[in-house]
Structures are given as structure tokens and as C-alpha cells.
Amino acid sequence: MSDYKLLNTRAPRVDAVDKATGRAVYTDDLKRSGMLYAALLHSPLAHARILNIDTSRAQKLPGVKAVVTHHEAGIEPYGVSPARYDETIFCHDRVRYVGDEIAAVAAVDLDTALQAVSLIKVDFEELPLVLDGLTAMDEGQPQLHEMYEKNICAEVNWHFGDIEQGRKEADLIRTDRLTSKMQDAAFLEPQSVLAEVDSHGNLTMWSSTQAPHYVQRTLAMALKIPLHKVRVIKPAVGGGFGPKASCSTGELATCLLAMKTGKPVKLTFDREQVFLHSRARHQFFHTMTTGIKKDGTLSFLEHQCILDGGAYASFGIATVYYAGSLLGGPYRLKNMKYDGRRVVTNKPACGAQRGHGAVIARALFEVQLDRLAEELGMDPIELRLRNVMEAGETTCNELFVSSFGMREALEAVRDSATWRQKRSQAGRIRRNGKGIGAACGFFVSGAGYPIYRSQTYHCTVITKVDDVGGGVTVMSGAADIGQGSDTVLAMITAEELGLSLDDVKITSGDTALSVDLGAYSSRTTLMTGHACREAAQDVKRQILAAVGGRLGVPPETLDLRDGLVVSLAGDIDFSALREEYLKEHKGFRDLPSGPQLTFREASRIAFLELGSIVGTGKYKPPKLGGSFKGATVGTSPAFGCSAQIAEVNIDLETGEVTVDRITGAHDCGFAINMTQVEGQMQGSMMMGMGEALMEQVQYDQKGRIVNANLAEYKIPTSLDMPHLEAIVVESNEPHGPYGAKEVGEGAIMPVIPSILNAIYDATGVRIEELPITPERIIAALHAAKNALLDSK
Numbered sequence: 155m156s157d158y159k160l161l162n163t164r165a166p167r168v169d170a171v172d173k174a175t176g177r178a179v180y181t182d183d184l185k186r187s188g189m190l191y192a193a194l195l196h197s198p199l200a201h202a203r204i205l206n207i208d209t210s211r212a213q214k215l216p217g218v219k220a221v222v223t224h225h226e227a228g229i230e231p232y233g234v235s236p237a238r239y240d241e242t243i244f245c246h247d248r249v250r251y252v253g254d255e256i257a258a259v260a261a262v263d264l265d266t267a268l269q270a271v272s273l274i275k276v277d278f279e280e281l282p283l284v285l286d287g288l289t290a291m292d293e294g295q296p297q298l299h300e301m302y303e304k305n306i307c308a309e310v311n312w313h314f315g316d317i318e319q320g321r322k323e324a325d326l327i328r329t330d331r332l333t334s335k336m337q338d339a340a341f342l343e344p345q346s347v348l349a350e351v352d353s354h355g356n357l358t359m360w361s362s363t364q365a366p367h368y369v370q371r372t373l374a375m376a377l378k379i380p381l382h383k384v385r386v387i388k389p390a391v392g393g394g395f396g397p398k399a400s401c402s403t404g405e406l407a408t409c410l411l412a413m414k415t416g417k418p419v420k421l422t423f424d425r426e427q428v429f430l431h432s433r434a435r436h437q438f439f440h441t442m443t444t445g446i447k448k449d450g451t452l453s454f455l456e457h458q459c460i461l462d463g464g465a466y467a468s469f470g471i472a473t474v475y476y477a478g479s480l481l482g483g484p485y486r487l488k489n490m491k492y493d494g495r496r497v498v499t500n501k502p503a504c505g506a507q508r509g510h511g512a513v514i515a516r517a518l519f520e521v522q523l524d525r526l527a528e529e530l531g532m533d534p535i536e537l538r539l540r541n542v543m544e545a546g547e548t549t550c551n552e553l554f555v556s557s558f559g560m561r562e563a564l565e566a567v568r569d570s571a572t573w574r575q576k577r578s579q580a581g582r583i584r585r586n587g588k589g590i591g592a593a594c595g596f597f598v599s600g601a602g603y604p605i606y607r608s609q610t611y612h613c614t615v616i617t618k619v620d621d622v623g624g625g626v627t628v629m630s631g632a633a634d635i636g637q638g639s640d641t642v643l644a645m646i647t648a649e650e651l652g653l654s655l656d657d658v659k660i661t662s663g664d665t666a667l668s669v670d671l672g673a674y675s676s677r678t679t680l681m682t683g684h685a686c687r688e689a690a691q692d693v694k695r696q697i698l699a700a701v702g703g704r705l706g707v708p709p710e711t712l713d714l715r716d717g718l719v720v721s722l723a724g725d726i727d728f729s730a731l732r733e734e735y736l737k738e739h740k741g742f743r744d745l746p747s748g749p750q751l752t753f754r755e756a757s758r759i760a761f762l763e764l765g766s767i768v769g770t771g772k773y774k775p776p777k778l779g780g781s782f783k784g785a786t787v788g789t790s791p792a793f794g795c796s797a798q799i800a801e802v803n804i805d806l807e808t809g810e811v812t813v814d815r816i817t818g819a820h821d822c823g824f825a826i827n828m829t830q831v832e833g834q835m836q837g838s839m840m841m842g843m844g845e846a847l848m849e850q851v852q853y854d855q856k857g858r859i860v861n862a863n864l865a866e867y868k869i870p871t872s873l874d875m876p877h878l879e880a881i882v883v884e885s886n887e888p889h890g891p892y893g894a895k896e897v898g899e900g901a902i903m904p905v906i907p908s909i910l911n912a913i914y915d916a917t918g919v920r921i922e923e924l925p926i927t928p929e930r931i932i933a934a935l936h937a938a939k940n941a942l943l944d945s946k
Contacts, residue, residue: 159716160649161892164829167641168660169390169634178390181346181362186418189348190219192408193267194421195257195274196430197249200285200500200857201296202278204248204256211273212259217266220414221274223257227410232376234368234400234505236606238307238467240299243376243406248281250298250465251500252858253430258407260419283500285857287437287462290497298465298498307463308471308496310478310784314550315489320454324445326529331442332518334924335850336462337435339507340869343392344423345431347405349412357413358385361405364394364633365672368605370665372401373409388663394635395841396506397433399674400468404431429851429862433505436473436496437462438514446526450540454489455481459515461496461504468505470496472605472787476511479788481519482549483596484560484795485541490550500857506674508841509597509902514924520593520907524914533577534911535568535592538797542594545885552780555793557895559821559885563797564594566819566881571799577915587804591911595796595903599823599887599896600677602778602789611772613682614668617647617689619697619767623758626651626693630662631670632682637898638830639678643686645826646891650690652714653753676896679826680792681773683891688771696767700760701751704731719751731759776889791889794896796820798839798904801876802912806935809928811847813876813909820880823887823895835880835901842905844870848925 172178209221224246231239245256257274261267282296289295290305298305321327348360357379363369366386374381391398404421412419423431439460445453459477463470478492509516527537543549545558567573576590604610616629628647634640640660647658661667670682694714701719702709711723719728728751735755736745746752760767778789798818804811816839825831848868852861861867886893906924914920919934 158649160645160655161826162824162828165641165645165655165827167638167830168644168655169640180343180390180392181348181360182422184348184360184389186348186350189418189420190260190262190411190415191264191267192411192419192421193259193264193271194255194404194407195271197245197252197254197256199249199278199280200252201281201283202249203281204245205277205279207256208275209257211275212270215266215270215273217262218259218270219262219417220260220411221257221270222407222410222414226414230376232372233467234469234605235467235471238471240301241466243403243410251502253502254465255403255407258411260411260415283857285499285501285853287460287497287499288439290499291495298500302498305497306495307467307498308474310474310492310494312478312492312551312782312784317454317456317489317491320445320489323447324453325448326526327443327445328522328525329441329443330518330522330525331922332440332514332521332924333922334438334514336437336501336504337507337845337849338429338432338851338867339395339397339434340864340867341393341395344425344428345398345402345404346422347408348418348420349409350418351412351416356383356385357409358387359405359409360387360389362391362398363388364399364635364674366633366663366665367631367669367671369401369405371606373406376406377409377413386665388633391633391635394673395508396510396674398635399506399672400433402431425864426862429859430502432464432502433468435507436470436504438477440515440518442518442522444522444526446530448530450530450532450537452485452487452541455487456491457481459494461494462499462501463496464501464503465498466503468503469510470504473506473511475784475787477515479551480512480596481515482551482553483555483793484543484558484594485538486543486547487550501853508838509899510675512597513845513902513906516595516903517906517910520904521910524591524911535564535573538594539564551788552785553788553793556889557792557823557885557887558795559883560594560795560797563795563819563821563883566883567592567797567799567817570879570881571801571817573799576801587806587916589804589912589914589916590799590801591908591913591915592797592799593904593907593911595900597794597896597900597903598675598788598790599680599792599794599890600775600790601675602775602791603786604671611669611774613670613685613773615682615685615689615771616668617693617769619693619757619760621761621766623761624754625657625659626653627659627661628686628689629667630682630686631665631668632678633663633670633673635673637673637834638827639673639682641830642679642683642826646683646686647690650687651694651753652716652718654717676794676899679894680890680896683826683894684773685771687891689769692769692771693767696764696769697756697760700763701731701756703763704759714753717753719753719756731755735759792823792887792895794821794900796901796904798908800908800912802909802916804913804916804931806917809931811913811926811928811931813843815877815879816843816905816908817879818881818901818904819883820897820901821883821885822897823890824884824893825882826892826894828882831882831897832880834897836878838901839878839905840870840875842902843909846906846909846924846926850925
């Protein structure tokens with residue numbers, strides 16, 4: 155039984171009605187008086203030198219108000235990580251992928267803007283292409299950036315423990331590989347931006363972004379505007395999943411056009427532009443060698459990875475670190491070596507996507523565990539249970555897990571999915587097209603450090619009580635991108651102040667309100683939740699101090715519950731305060747009655763005593779990280795973990811895969827909102843299933859995307875969805891508000907490997923390239939059949 159009134163319940167989302175009725179306002183819904191429309195000129199070539207840009211015809215077109223190129227924008231570099239600033243607003247010397255931005259136009263309507271773009275003439279000198287991440291580092295390959303020798307954008311070389319000693323201790327060693335394809339986040343709302351400059355030179359930009367704070371900084375830096383004169387506002391957002399977490403050329407160009415014209419300017423991507431901008435999932439080439447003892451104890455992991463990151467760095471420097479660091483858990487692993495390289499190619503830049511950097515690495519490692527278990531004759535879940543970490547342990551790469559329900563999650567899915575009854579056993583007729591597979595996952599609850607070097611708080615929250623009394627407004631820079639963070643903040647505030655959700659208003663996603671680093675790395679519930687709780691407690695302290703002072707009782711003997719002031723030290727006569735409130739509100743209806751003082755009265759009395767009641771909260775993680783280079787990436791105040799079992803049915807004639815059921819358990823520490831936790835788990839299952847079975851961005855030989863739309867880029871629909879069972883595990887995280895930690899990204903980790911392992915159980919063949927298409931399954935079955943015939 156929960157000790158809370160609202161927390162740990164299924165309270166409805168605070169934005170549910172607006173979204174269900176169409177009242178929610180997205181960026182593209184916004185209109186301003188005199189608004190212009192922007193369009194971008196994208197490169198038609200994947201790699202070419204720019205010889206000349208002629209905008210004269212575009213500038214003469216009636217209705218065109220501005221045309222901008224690098225001449226107006228400048229060529230100062232920017233990017234995500236200060237160590238890898240490699241982009242400019244517009245290309246000036248050469249283009250590096252099909253879609254690279256060369257110019258932008260603002261006009262009175264979109265048709266005119268698009269026509270003007272078509273009139274811009276660019277002379278190119280085509281250059282040789284680099285389209286294969288595996289060969290990008292080879293001698294003689296074209297160099298995309300002078301700053302990246304051999305096209306290596308970032309490199310990581312880690313060695314924890316003693317790999318050679320681990321080899322000596324291992325009774326069984328095997329090497330396996332897994333390759334993926336670039337993938338798109340497939341959010342429903344394309345990127346959209348509206349920019350406006352006022353008469354004092356203040357720039358306001360509305361954008362469908364995940365990270366208003368970081369975008370604000372990039373706008374100020376790249377456009378050379380004082381930071382305090384830039385404001386970024388996030389309206390409702392139709393999904394982000396990572397690619398909306400950094401500043402885009404679309405945002406920069408729109409702001410530049412607004413500055414040049416003095417008019418509001420709007421730009422909304424079409425679906426092809428979403429694919430061209432990308433910043434989504436990298437292509438990964440993983441090789442892992444793992445050693446294990448006869449009793450199932452892991453002895454070492456040696457891991458090599460190449461990431462094809464497209465043309466620019468974006469979040470890639472973090473991605474290559476995450477690909478290695480998050481294999482430190484959830485298992486005890488004393489010896490781990492990781493060598494990762496992120497290369498640039500002539501394709502759209504990749505960035506962060508749900509489960510940043512770690513999804514494909516986790517897939518291969520979990521498949522390896524199954525293969526090792528099979529060779530040892532051990533149940534795969536039993537092997538995992540023998541190696542799982544417990545709360546209070548530290549990984550070999552110095553990540554401390556303060557709460558950890560990994561064992562509970564594994565046992566929950568094992569028992570719920572009736573694993574023992576359904577799994578193919580050694581003596582049973584198998585490979586009949588039905589299979590079951592298991593896997594685990596491990597992820598951060600917020601990045602331990604900001605992207606730029608700073609001692610900044612990661613978030614602040616301001617909670618203001620209505621001066622008239624009765625309600626509160628929570629002001630936060632946090633970005634609700636559909637995951638429900640506004641609801642979490644409302645529930646925390648209501649719980650602390652003893653209010654109903656209807657008495658709490660949330661204003662969020664605005665850099666003018668407070669600092670918040672954004673919606674990424676599963677950080678908002680733990681970090682902004684902390685700050686929100688602190689702000690509410692500050693409000694509560696002020697109200698009770700004012701009421702206690704008027705009553706002559708210690709404020710610590712008072713509390714706020716169910717909309718009332720409650721005495722913890724016996725009955726108190728509130729009549730004098732009641733009388734004062736009633737006199738002030740003579741003629742009003744619905745006046746308070748009863749023996750106890752209401753929050754409405756108490757908050758008004760606090761205003762009369764102290765003036766406006768404003769509570770503030772803040773959060774910054776404690777010092778985190780190990781003693782080695784790159785130790786800050788992967789650090790977090792807490793870690794989530796998850797386990798899943800997938801059940802599949804495969805047509806052995808066609809190779810078509812049907813996922814019948816996914817059972818998942820996730821340790822979220824404490825479920826602030828049970829429905830939202832389950833929803834995040836189910837969303838991860840769906841997204842992971844799509845990436846496992848069908849999603850891939852396809853290119854032709856000239857670097858052009860051939861499926862840049864949601865008709866040909868396949869994602870699961872409602873017809874593809876299996877039965878999803880979400881089991882919530884609560885381990886009470888000591889560093890989280892009320893014990894809460896992440897769920898938004900970590901739950902995707904086990905999906906791909908559980909499906910891969912289930913497909914092997916169903917067919918007897920291993921697939922080493924994602925996505926797992928019917929063609930790949932049939933090819934693997936034919937290869938296995940031919941190998942069997944050859945062996946005879």
C-alpha cells in the first residue's frame with residue numbers, strides 16, 4: 155500500500171485532454187502577424203567542392219524577402235561537443251552529404267520560397283565518395299574534414315582489469331559479430347521552427363526541440379547574439395527520441411532570416427528533410443570476444459566497434475563512448491577492453507537515439523551470452539542470474555549502482571513468460587518455427603555532466619503560489635516531448651503541497667523560465683523531479699511559517715494534506731484566520747467552511763504576510779566519474795536495468811517473423827505514475843521490435859536516400875504489435891526523488907537481443923546483420939542446410 159495520495163498511481167496525464175481533442179499547440183500551428191515562410195537549398199551531391207553560388211535570380215523573384223548563404227551567416231564552426239565543432243550554418247567550401255544545406259530563402263508564402271530555392275544556381279566540382287564506414291579509414295580514401303585524420307572523428311581505447319589474465323581463467327572463449335544499419339527515429343511531427351526578433355534585438359524561437367537550453371546556447375554562439383537576448387520555447391512536441399536534442403541548420407537559418415528581414419519566419423521540414431537532417435541511429439560494426447568459466451562466471455570481454463556517423467560529429471563523440479561504457483553492467487565483469495572508432499562518411503550525420511550508443515552493443519553481448527550458455531549446456535537465464543550485479547557494487551569501469559533490481563526483473567519475466575515450459579530443451583524436437591529468447595539491459599538515469607564544461611546546475615524549478623491563493627504554477631525549462639514529464643512535475647508538486655492535480659499548472663520548455671538541460675539520457679524524472687520537489691517544499695515551508703506565525707505555533711507542527719492545513723500537535727483554533735479570509739471575500743461563493751484551514755486560505759494569508767510566495771529548487775549530480783580518460787561519459791547518479799523475453803513464430807518457407815509476445819520487466823526505482831512507466835516500457839518494446847525486424851535507411855551508390863518517407867521506411871503499425879506485458883520493478887533508488895529513476899530509454903536495451911535469441915531458438919540459425927529481414931532468415935537457413943549437406 156502506497157504512503158502517497160498521488161504518487162505511484164495511474165493519475166491521468168495533464169496534457170491528455172488537449173492532445174486527444176486537438177487543442178494542443180505544436181510549432182507548426184503557430185502564426186504571427188506578417189509571418190514569412192522559409193525554405194532550404196540542399197545539396198544534390200554527396201561530396202563536392204562549391205565553386206560558385208549565384209542567388210541573383212532568387213533575389214529578384216517577387217515575394218522573396220531574403221536569401222542567405224555563408225556570406226551572410228559566416229563560417230564560424232559550431233556543433234554539439236566543443237571538442238568537435240565541425241559544422242557551419244551553410245556550406246562554404248564543399249558539401250559532404252546529399253542534403254547538406256547551402257542557402258535559405260524567406261518569402262511571403264511557402265510556394266514562393268520553394269520556387270526561389272530552385273532558382274539558386276550552384277556550381278560544383280564532384281569529389282570521390284566515402285560511403286562505407288568499414289573502409290573509411292583505409293589509405294587513399296578521400297578525407298571529409300582536415301581535422302579528422304583517416305576520417306576518424308573520435309576514438310576510444312579502454313582497458314579495465316587484466317584481459318590476459320581473464321583469458322587464462324576462461325574455460326570457453328568465443329568471438330561473434332553484429333552489424334546494423336542507420337535508422338531513423340520516425341517521430342510523427344517533423345522538425346518545425348518559428349523565429350521572431352523584437353524591436354530591442356531580442357530573438358525568440360519556438361521549436362519542436364528536446365533541449366531548449368542547448369539550442370539557446372548554439373543560437374547565441376553561432377549567430378553572435380548575447381546569450382541573454384535569446385529565448386527558446388518548446389510548444390507541444392510530437393516525439394523526439396534523440397534527433398531533436400541538438401540545434402539544426404533549420405533553426406539557425408530561420409533565426410538568421412528573421413534577423414535579416416525583421417519579420418517572423420517559419421520553417422517546417424517535410425518528411426524527406428527529416429531523413430536528410432537525420433541525427434538518428436548510427437550504423438554499428440561490433441566484434442566481441444568473451445570468455446567464461448565452466449560454472450558460468452564471466453571472465454573477460456574484448457570489444458571492437460566501428461561507428462559510421464555520417465558527415466558530421468553531432469553527438470557522435472558521446473555515442474562511441476556509450477557503445478563501450480554501458481557494457482560494464484548489469485553483470486559482474488572484472489576484465490573489459492574496448493576499442494571504438496567513429497568515422498565520418500558522405501551520409502547524413504547520425505546522433506543520439508533512444509538508448510544512445512548502447513543498443514546494438516547490448517544486442518551482440520546478450521546474443522553472445524546465449525551462445526556461451528548453449529555451449530556450456532546451461533539455461534541462458536540461469537547464466538545471467540549467476541553474473542548479475544547487486545545494489546552497492548561498482549562496475550569495472552567505475553560506475554556505481556546504488557539500486558539494482560536486475561535479479562528481480564529477470565526472475566519476474568522468467569516466471570511470467572513461463573520460460574521453463576516454453577523454451578526448447580536439448581532432447582526436444584526443435585526448430586519448428588516457434589521460439590523464445592531472453593535478454594537484459596542497463597542504462598543511465600541522466601548524464602552525469604553537461605555537454606559543455608561547466609559547474610552549472612542541471613536544472614532549476616520555480617514554483618509560485620497564486621497571489622490570490624488556492625493554486626500554484628510550476629515553471630521549468632524541462633522539455634515534455636511526449637514522455638509525460640509535465641505530469642510527473644505536477645504530481646510531485648501536488649503530493650508535496652497536498653493539492654489536487656487540477657490546482658497545479660505547469661509551464662515548461664522555456665529558457666526564460668529556468669535552466670534545464672533537456673530531455674535526453676533519461677534524466678528528467680530523477681533530476682528535474684528533484685528540483686521540483688525542492689521547490690514545492692520551499693513553498694510549503696513559507697506557507698506554514700506564515701500560518702504558524704499568525705497562530706503562534708511552531709510551523710513544524712503543521713502540514714498540508716488533502717487541501718487542508720493539518721495540525722500534528724492537537725486541535726488548533728483557526729477561526730481568526732478564517733474570519734479574516736471571509737471578510738476579504740465578501741460576496742464570493744464557494745467559501746471555505748469546516749474546522750480546518752484550507753490551502754486556499756493558508757496561501758492567501760502567507761501572501762498577506764510575506765508577499766508573493768515563490769519556491770525554488772535545483773539539482774546537480776554529485777561528483778561522478780572514474781580516473782581514466784573519458785570516464786565522465788556513462789556516469790550517472792543512478793542506473794536502470796531491464797529484462798525481456800520475446801516469443802516469435804517464423805514461417806520457415808518465407809522467413810516472415812511474427813512476434814507473438816514480449817514480456818518485459820524494468821527497474822524504475824519507484825513509479826511516480828504507473829501508467830506512464832508502463833507506456834514507456836511498451837514504447838521501447840515497439841521501437842526495438844521495429845529496429846530489429848524492419849527499420850533501415852537505404853542509400854544508392856551516390857549517397858542518396860532511397861526510402862526517405864514513412865511508406866518505404868518500414869516501422870511497426872498496430873497490426874504488427876504483439877501482446878506486451880510490462881512488469882514494474884521498484885528498487886527504491888536513494889538518489890532519486892521518492893526513489894524514482896529512469897525508464898524512458900533503458901527498456902529498449904533487451905528488445906533486439908531477445909528477438910534475435912528467439913529467432914535462433916525457432917530456426918537454429920543466427921542472424922548477424924540487422925534488420926532481421928525474411929530474406930536474411932531464408933539465406934541463413936539455406937546456408938545452414940548446405941553446410942549440413944557438405945559435412946556429410
